[in-house]
Amino acid sequence: MKSKAIFYHAGCPVCISAEQSLLSALDTNRFDVEIVHLGTDKSRLSEAEELGIKSVPALVLDRQVFHINFGASLSDLK
């Protein structure tokens, strides 16, 4: 069974750069990758907060949060 990888972003330049490079480097044979745009899908903001995400872009692997560089604070997306 594949693990779940969720990439949270907000369309910012830092986010897109991380998506194109880091996200595309993941092994898709082992990970199902989901991309969530918190700028347009605000219904997912509370889920992101519960996971402990403080800023985007962020990558969550099996509920472990990795903040990648800094694009925007989660509080600025509300």
Added chain:
Amino acid sequence: MKSKAIFYHAGCPVCISAEQSLLSALDTNRFDVEIVHLGTDKSRLSEAEELGIKSVPALVLDRQVFHINFGASLSDLK
């Protein structure tokens, strides 16, 4: 030809967590992964600085730097 992925760390808990999860999620069919411990291999510090690394853990994919969470500042490793 494989791309180069270099993971710079300093043995800190945040570094080890990132190494075990994020680094192991990379597609090793497409990336040659090198791990550099800047705490013990200080000769690589200048290289890390030139790449633009400000803190560890950091992952460099094709010279693009991704700071992952925050373990230690590069200046604290000198």
